[in-house]
Amino acid sequence: MDIQQIHGVLLERFGEAAVGAAVHQATDAWVQVAPEALVAVARFLHDDARMLFDHLNDLCGVDYLEPDAKKAAKFGHEPHVEVVYHLSSLKLRQQLKLKVSVSRWKDDVPGQLPVVPSVSSIWGIANWHERETYDLVGILFEGHPNLRRILCPEDWTGHALRKDYEFPLEYHGVRGR
Amino acid sequence: MSLVIEDPRVVEFDVQTDEMLVNMGPQHPSTHGVLRLLLRTDGEIVHECTPHIGYLHRCAEKIGENLSPPQYIPYTDRMDYLAAMNMNLGFSLAVEKLTKTKVPARGVHLRVLIAELGRIASHLVGMGAYGLDLGTFSPFLYAFREREIILDLFEEACGARLTCSYLTVGGATHDLPEEIEIPDGLASLTGRRAGERYPFLDVLEMFLQWLEPRIWEYHTLLTRNAIFIKRTAGLGILTPEMAVSYGCTGPVLRGSGVEFDLRRDGESIYTDMYKGYEYAIPTAPFADAPREVVVGDNWCRFYVRMMEVVQSISLVRQAIKNYVATPGPVRENFKLGAKLPKDEVYLETECPRGQMGFYLVGNGDGNPLRLRAKSSCFCNLSVTDRICEGVPLADVPAIVGSLDIVMGEIDR
Numbered sequence: 001m002d003i004q005q006i007h008g009v010l011l012e013r014f015g016e017a018a019v020g021a022a023v024h025q026a027t028d029a030w031v032q033v034a035p036e037a038l039v040a041v042a043r044f045l046h047d048d049a050r051m052l053f054d055h056l057n058d059l060c061g062v063d064y065l066e067p068d069a070k071k072a073a074k075f076g077h078e079p080h081v082e083v084v085y086h087l088s089s090l091k092l093r094q095q096l097k098l099k100v101s102v103s104r105w106k107d108d109v110p111g112q113l114p115v116v117p118s119v120s121s122i123w124g125i126a127n128w129h130e131r132e133t134y135d136l137v138g139i140l141f142e143g144h145p146n147l148r149r150i151l152c153p154e155d156w157t158g159h160a161l162r163k164d165y166e167f168p169l170e171y172h173g174v175r176g177r
Numbered sequence: 178m179s180l181v182i183e184d185p186r187v188v189e190f191d192v193q194t195d196e197m198l199v200n201m202g203p204q205h206p207s208t209h210g211v212l213r214l215l216l217r218t219d220g221e222i223v224h225e226c227t228p229h230i231g232y233l234h235r236c237a238e239k240i241g242e243n244l245s246p247p248q249y250i251p252y253t254d255r256m257d258y259l260a261a262m263n264m265n266l267g268f269s270l271a272v273e274k275l276t277k278t279k280v281p282a283r284g285v286h287l288r289v290l291i292a293e294l295g296r297i298a299s300h301l302v303g304m305g306a307y308g309l310d311l312g313t314f315s316p317f318l319y320a321f322r323e324r325e326i327i328l329d330l331f332e333e334a335c336g337a338r339l340t341c342s343y344l345t346v347g348g349a350t351h352d353l354p355e356e357i358e359i360p361d362g363l364a365s366l367t368g369r370r371a372g373e374r375y376p377f378l379d380v381l382e383m384f385l386q387w388l389e390p391r392i393w394e395y396h397t398l399l400t401r402n403a404i405f406i407k408r409t410a411g412l413g414i415l416t417p418e419m420a421v422s423y424g425c426t427g428p429v430l431r432g433s434g435v436e437f438d439l440r441r442d443g444e445s446i447y448t449d450m451y452k453g454y455e456y457a458i459p460t461a462p463f464a465d466a467p468r469e470v471v472v473g474d475n476w477c478r479f480y481v482r483m484m485e486v487v488q489s490i491s492l493v494r495q496a497i498k499n500y501v502a503t504p505g506p507v508r509e510n511f512k513l514g515a516k517l518p519k520d521e522v523y524l525e526t527e528c529p530r531g532q533m534g535f536y537l538v539g540n541g542d543g544n545p546l547r548l549r550a551k552s553s554c555f556c557n558l559s560v561t562d563r564i565c566e567g568v569p570l571a572d573v574p575a576i577v578g579s580l581d582i583v584m585g586e587i588d589r
Contacts, residue, residue, distance in 0.1 A: 027274065027522050054421050057525060058534050058551040076519065076540065084536070086523050090421060090437050097523065125424030128559040136238070151231040151588060160239055161547075 001050060003029045006096055009050065014041060030084075030097035035116050038100055039143075042119045045087060045096065053087040053096060056119075059129035060084055061137030065104065065163040079104050081139060083116050102139070118144040136161040194220055201573065203232050209306065210584030214561075214577070218570060226565035226573060228558055233588035241548030246272040246537075247346050247513055249548070254340040256550060257586040259302050260529045262295035262331070264586075265344040267526035271535035272346045274446050274522045276515065283500065284348030284507040285450050290496035291334070291344060293489040294381075297388075298327040299529035300482045300489075303581040307479060308399055310578035311408050316399050322362060323391065326384050329360035333377065348508030353377050363387070378497055385490050392486055400480060406467050409475035413564045413576035416473055423563070424556035427531030428485065429580055432478035436460040439527035447526050454495050459484035475579035482581070485529075514543050530554050530581055550589055554582040 001009075010019045010031060018041065020032030033041050045053045062082045066075035085098040106112040113134075118141035120127040130141040131150040138159030141147055148154060158165050168176045202213035211232035217225040237256065241249050246268070253268045254261040266288055273280065280288070305320030328338040334353055335343035343349055357377050363384055364371045375383075399405050415425065420433040430437060438458045440451045461477040463470075463484075470476045517539030525534035531553025538547040557580045565573055 027520050056424055057532070058523065058536060058549070060536060060547075060549045060551070062538060062547045062549075064546070074541075086534070086536070090435060093442060123424070124419070124422040125556050125559055128555065132555075149231075151234045153231070160236060161242075 001092075001094060003031070003096065006051070006094075007031050009048075010041060010044075013044065028097055030099050032099050032101070035100050035102055038098075039117045039119060039122070041098070042085075042122050045098075046122050050092075051096075052089045052091050053094075055088045055090050056123035056125050056129070057086040057088055058084070059086075059119075059126055059133060061133040061139050061161070063104070063137060063161060063163050067164050081114060081137060083133065083139060085119070113138050113140045115140045115142050117142050118147075120144055135159070138162055196224065199570070203229075209578065209582050212558075212577070212582065212584055212587075214573065216570065216573065221569045221571075223565055223568055223570055223573060226562050228561055230555075230558070230584070230587050233584045235589065237550060237589040238548055241545060241550075243544060245513060245515070245543045246517070246545070247511060250345050251340060251342045253550075254342055255585055256552070256589055257299075257528060257530060257533070257554075257583050258339055259583055260295045260299040261339060261341045262291050262344055263299070263526070263528040264533065265342060266292050267524070267528060267533045268535050269344055269346045270446055270526060271522060271524040271537050272511075274444075274524050275517060275520060275537050275539055276346075276511070278347050278509055278511060280348045280509055281506050283352075283503045283505045284509070286496050286500040286503055287349050287353065287507050288344055289450055289454065290493055290500055291331075291349070293492040293496065294327055294330070296489045296529045297486050297493075298324045300486050301327075303482050303529070304395065304399065304479070307578045307581070310574045311405060313399070313402075313405070316395060319391070319395065319398070322366075323388055326360050326363045326366075329362065330357075330377075330381060330384070333357040333360075345508075345511075347511040348506070350508070352507050359383075378501065381493070381497065385493060389487075389490055392483065392490075395483065400476075400483060401467070406469060406476065408572075408575050409479060409579065410467060410469035411471050411474050412568065412572055413475045413579060414471055414473045415560060415564050419560065419563060420473070423560040425531070425560055426553050426556065427527065427529070428478055428481040429531065429557045429560075431458065431460045432481045433473040434461045434477075439525055439532055443527065444524060446524065453499070454492055456488045456492050459488065475575055478579045478581075482529075516541055516543055517545055525551070528553060530583065530586065531557055533586070552586045552589060554580070554584075554587045558582050558587060 014037055018034050018037030023030055045051045064077040065079045066072040080101050081104050082099050082101045088095045100116055102114040106114045116139055118130055130144055133139055134147055135149040135151050170176050197218050199216040199218055203211040213229040215227045216223050237252055253264040256264050301320040301324045305317035308316035331341055332338050335341050354377050356374050359373050359375055359380055361371050415433050417433045417435050420430050459481050461472045519541050521538040523536040525532040533553050534551035536549035537545050540546040565576055
C-alpha cells in the first residue's frame with residue numbers, strides 16, 4: 001500500500017480529529033497523528049493484516065525553533081517539537097512515516113516538558129529511543145516503564161538538541177564554557 | 178547418651194545467598210569499548226543485565242546542525258570507526274536523496290568496491306574480537322593481519338586508515354590511484370619484494386586471492402572448533418519476533434532467521450547501486466551448522482558475518498570489473514555552501530553492523546535543521562537484557578560479543 005491508501009484507511013477508521021493530512025510534497029511523505037490517538041493508531045498499524053508495521057526503524061524528536069530573532073521571520077515554521085516515527089514492514093516491504101507535534105512546553109510554561117504517549121508497549125526498541133528522545137530533545141513519554149536519561153549523566157540539566165539549549169557553566173566542578 | 182558427631186561431608190542444601198550487583202565495565206576489556214553492564218547475579222547466574230551507555234557521547238547530532246553536509250563527513254567516520262567508509266556512504270546517500278544529486282556511474286562502482294572492502298575489514302575485526310571474548314588469541318592476530326592490508330589500501334586511496342572521509346556527497350573525493358607500492362604485509366605474505374609498484378587494482382586482486390582461501394581456514398580455527406561451538410551454540414538465543422520488535426538489524430537479524438538485507442530490500446537510491454551485482458544473503462538456519470546450533474544463537478550471528486565476507490569478496494571482484502569498464506568522473510560536484518531544500522528525508526543503508534539511518538531536515542539553509550543518526554548497534558544492544566537473563570556470568574561477554582557492537586556508533 002502506498003501512503004495515500006494507508007492514509008485513507010487510517011482516516012476511515014480513526015476520523016479526521018485523530019489523523020491529520022498526509023503531506024505529499026515532501027520526498028518522504030508522512031501522516032500527522034494527534035497525540036491522543038497515537039497509541040491506538042500505532043497498535044492498528046502494527047497488528048492490521050494490511051499494515052503489519054512490525055519494525056520501528058527510528059524514533060526521534062525535532063525542535064522547530066529559530067533562536068536568532070533576525071532569521072526567525074524567514075524560518076517558516078511555528079515553534080513546536082515533533083516526534084517522528086519511521087516504520088517499516090519486513091513482511092509486506094512497505095514504509096510509513098508518522099509525525100506527532102506538540103507545543104515546545106506543556107501549556108506553554110517554559111520548563112514544563114511536553115508529553116507524548118509512549119509506544120514502547122508496541123515496539124520493544126521504542127523503549128530506548130524514547131529514552132534518548134527524552135534525554136536530548138526533552139519530551140516526556142507517558143506510560144514509559146523507565147524514562148531515564150540514556151546518553152547524558154542522570155544529573156545533567158537541559159536537553160541538548162533543543163535549539164535554545166545553553167551548555168551548563170559548570171558540571172561537578174568542571175568548567176563548561 | 179550418645180554423642181552426635183556432625184558429619185563434615187554433609188552438604189548444606191538450604192544455603193541462602195544474597196543477590197550481588199556486579200559492575201562490568203566501562204573499562205572491561207571484553208565489552209568492546211566503554212560499555213558498562215550492571216549485572217544482578219545470584220552466584221554464577223545473571224538475573225538482570227542492564228547496559229549503561231553514553232560514555233562516548235560526542236554530541237554528533239548537535240554538531241551536525243551547525244555544519245554543512247560535506248563538512249559533516251569526517252564526523253561520520255567517528256561513529257562506526259571500524260567501518261568508516263560505510264558510514265560515509267550512508268550519510269552521503271542521505272544528502273544526495275535530499276538534494277537530488279546524481280552520482281556518476283564510475284563513482285557508483287567505486288562506492289560498491291570501497292563499501293564492500295570496508296565490510297570485509299569490519300567483519301574481520303568482529304571475528305577476531307569475538308575470539309578474544311571467548312579466550313582464544315590467535316584468530317585475532319590473523320584477522321588483524323588481513324585487515325591491515327585493507328587499511329593500507331585505504332591509505333593509498335585516500336590518505337587515512339581509519340577516518341577515511343573518502344566517499345563524500347556526490348561520489349568520492351577523488352579516483353583510485355593508478356599505481357601503488359605494494360603494502361609490506363601483502364608483499365611478505367605473497368612472496369614479493371617490498372616496495373615494488375603495481376597497479377592498485379592488481380594489488381587488490383592479489384589480496385582477494387590471498388584472503389579467499391583463508392576464510393575456510395578460520396572456519397577450522399573458530400567456527401568448527403569444539404570449544405567455540407560449546408561457548409556459542411544454543412546460547413543467547415534471540416527469537417525472530419524479539420529481533421524484529423527490538424529493531425535488530427544486519428547480521429543479528431539474519432542470524433535469527435529473518436532474510437532482510439537493505440542492499441536488496443532497501444530504498445531505490447541504495448538498491449540501484451547494487452543493480453546488476455550478484456550476491457547471496459546468508460541467513461540462518463544453515464544446512465552445514467553443527468547439530469547443537471539453534472537459530473538465533475551466538476553461533477548463527479557469527480556465521481552470518483563469516484559468510485558475508487565471502488559474498489563481499491565476490492562483490493568487490495564484480496565491482497572491479499564494472500569500475501574498469503566505466504570511464505568518466507567519480508564525483509558530481511557538490512558546493513560546500515549549497516542550500517539544502519525545505520524537505521526532509523530518511524535513509525537507511527546496510528552497514529556491517531546493521532541498518533544505519535540518517536534523517537535530515539533541510540530548511541533552505543546551508544546547515545540542516547536537524548540531523549539524526551540512527552545507530553544500528555544501539556538497537557542491537559537494547560536486546561541484551563532480554564537474552565542475558567539466566568545465563569552464567571561467563572557467558573555474558575560471549576553474548577554481548579556476538580552482537581558485535583561499536584560504542585562510537587551507539588553513543589555518537
